[in-house]
Amino acid sequence: xxxxxxxxDALLRQKGIKASxxxxxxxxxxxxxxxxxxVSQIFADLHPCIPSLSRATVYNTINLFVEKKIAIPVHVDGxxxxxxxxxxxxxxxxxxxxQRIFDLPSEDLAVPESLKDFLVRETQVHYRGVCPDCRR
Numbered sequence: 066x067x068x069x070x071x072x073x074d075a076l077l078r079q080k081g082i083k084a085s086x087x088x089x090x091x092x093x094x095x096x097x098x099x100x101x102x103x104v105s106q107i108f109a110d111l112h113p114c115i116p117s118l119s120r121a122t123v124y125n126t127i128n129l130f131v132e133k134k135i136a137i138p139v140h141v142d143g144x145x146x147x148x149x150x151x152x153x154x155x156x157x158x159x160x161x162x163x164q165r166i167f168d169l170p171s172e173d174l175a176v177p178e179s180l181k182d183f184l185v186r187e188t189q190v191h192y193r194g195v196c197p198d199c200r201r
Contacts, residue, residue: 080133087118127148156189
């Protein structure tokens with residue numbers, strides 16, 4: 066049976082990460098979340114279900130995921146960093162009013178011709194403005 070837990074476990078192992086219950090739980094939380102959560106938010110939401118989980122474990126796991134390019138930080142105006150899965154590749158829009166972060170499809174994220182002689186390893190596109198809900 067191909068469950069999210071089995072796929073999560075396999076992905077973490079493929080990236081050279083020991084797939085502990087807590088790490089798999091944090092990965093699955095990021096996979097399900099559309100909120101681009103902070104470490105504090107991840108901890109607050111998972112701790113009631115995993116009492117042995119510590120804030121340090123969440124912080125260390127997120128840092129490991131960023132190091133292994135499983136997750137990316139999404140920074141919002143000096144606030145605590147928020148996180149998102151790196152795949153599928155996509156851009157972000159940050160609403161300055163409600164502070165929500167929206168995922169945008171990546172079909173328009175081609176490397177510009179002016180960088181043709183560069184080796185581009187990563188692209189991050191972050192738009193900022195006011196979302197349709199807040200414009201009303």
